Amino acid sequence: MRQVTLIATAAMGLESIVANEVRDLGYTDLTVENGRVIFTADVTAIPRCNLWLRTADRVKLLIGQFEAKSFDELFEKTKALPWEDFIPEDGEFPVIGKSVKSTLFSVSDCQSIVKKAIVERMKIKYGITSWFEESGAFYRVEIALLKDVATLTIDTSGVGLHKRGYRIGQGDAPLKETLAAALIKLTNWKPDYPFVDPFCGSGTIPIEAALIGQNIAPGFNREFASENWSIIPSNLWEKALEEAEDLANYDQVLDITGSDIDHRMIEVSKDNAIEAGLGDLVDWKQMQVSDLNPKKNNGYIISNPPYGERLGDKKEVDKMYKDLGLAMQSYPSWSVYVLTSNEDFETLYGLKATKKRKLFNGFIKTDYYQYFGKRV
Numbered sequence: 001m002r003q004v005t006l007i008a009t010a011a012m013g014l015e016s017i018v019a020n021e022v023r024d025l026g027y028t029d030l031t032v033e034n035g036r037v038i039f040t041a042d043v044t045a046i047p048r049c050n051l052w053l054r055t056a057d058r059v060k061l062l063i064g065q066f067e068a069k070s071f072d073e074l075f076e077k078t079k080a081l082p083w084e085d086f087i088p089e090d091g092e093f094p095v096i097g098k099s100v101k102s103t104l105f106s107v108s109d110c111q112s113i114v115k116k117a118i119v120e121r122m123k124i125k126y127g128i129t130s131w132f133e134e135s136g137a138f139y140r141v142e143i144a145l146l147k148d149v150a151t152l153t154i155d156t157s158g159v160g161l162h163k164r165g166y167r168i169g170q171g172d173a174p175l176k177e178t179l180a181a182a183l184i185k186l187t188n189w190k191p192d193y194p195f196v197d198p199f200c201g202s203g204t205i206p207i208e209a210a211l212i213g214q215n216i217a218p219g220f221n222r223e224f225a226s227e228n229w230s231i232i233p234s235n236l237w238e239k240a241l242e243e244a245e246d247l248a249n250y251d252q253v254l255d256i257t258g259s260d261i262d263h264r265m266i267e268v269s270k271d272n273a274i275e276a277g278l279g280d281l282v283d284w285k286q287m288q289v290s291d292l293n294p295k296k297n298n299g300y301i302i303s304n305p306p307y308g309e310r311l312g313d314k315k316e317v318d319k320m321y322k323d324l325g326l327a328m329q330s331y332p333s334w335s336v337y338v339l340t341s342n343e344d345f346e347t348l349y350g351l352k353a354t355k356k357r358k359l360f361n362g363f364i365k366t367d368y369y370q371y372f373g374k375r376v
């Protein structure tokens, strides 16, 4: 099977979780860098990683990496790469770009130079003198410059991997599905432990927990850009889907609840869970956090409450955090995990966290407050 080098991109702070997921898929020789995990594997890894990675943003195919300080250098070194090994004669290949701390800072110029270089190369290789039709499969090329090093990749995912396809409705501040999955992966929650998100909004965290709990591949219900690529034998996507179906454990009993003060969000969550194929696997209920009263022991609360960043919200949010702290005082066997940017969280909750981890929710700097329950 043909070998490829892949880059699983990760939000800042999630690299080690993405790396663990890549390792769990059997790819062990990894390099973990800021924002990405690089590994070499056979092409089967393209469908498998797209289907299974819960916390990565995208999977990109690495075509080449080199220093480029002038447009000539960028052109010649791009042209020297074997594009025809990846993009067929009829492939559609738009070029996007970014440049950070590099001599070549005009992104639009870099994009057109890369496009020209690929066209030149492919004209020679395919013996074409006119235009390429670009009527076939989609190959989005990216030129990323960082400190004068150009990285050329082709995106295998299409829309970002956070788009699982189930979120047909959402509220004001929905969490990215990839971050929701990461929040769960950062805990020791196991599918047979109770799980509650008392600020569930559109249901992202409980839905991701249910997918993890039944080992359902997060990409099972969506499409990917590389599904029609000629370098991936067509049966490999089918095989990867069959593998996902075989590994799903639909018999796993789950005890997952999502609640929210807003009844409209409960309806949205229900619809999203149905769209995810989970039916009534998750319990949804309209409830305010002060009424939280878990019935069992050793459960997990994993949640993303409002942060109180909007003017006028502070009082309400302060009370909400106090209510959560008060409610949980009676349940010491429960572990509580809360993502918020609110620096007063521990004071309001009434307890210092066992552990904290810095994470970004989009561009918002947050802390992931972790309280380990005393198991009984």
Ligand SMILES: C[S@@+](CC[C@H](N)C(=O)[O-])C[C@H]1O[C@@H](n2cnc3c(N)ncnc32)[C@H](O)[C@@H]1O
Binding pocket: 170, 171, 173, 174, 175, 176, 198, 199, 200, 201, 202, 203, 204, 205, 259, 260, 261, 262, 265, 287, 288, 289, 290, 304, 305, 306, 307, 320
């Ligand atoms: C940041 S959103 C959660 C977003 C969710 N993680 C998602 O992906 O859609 C916070 C949620 O807390 C709910 N909320 C606000 N005050 C509450 C309270 N006192 N009790 C329970 N839920 C509350 C809001 O209705 C909102 O849906």
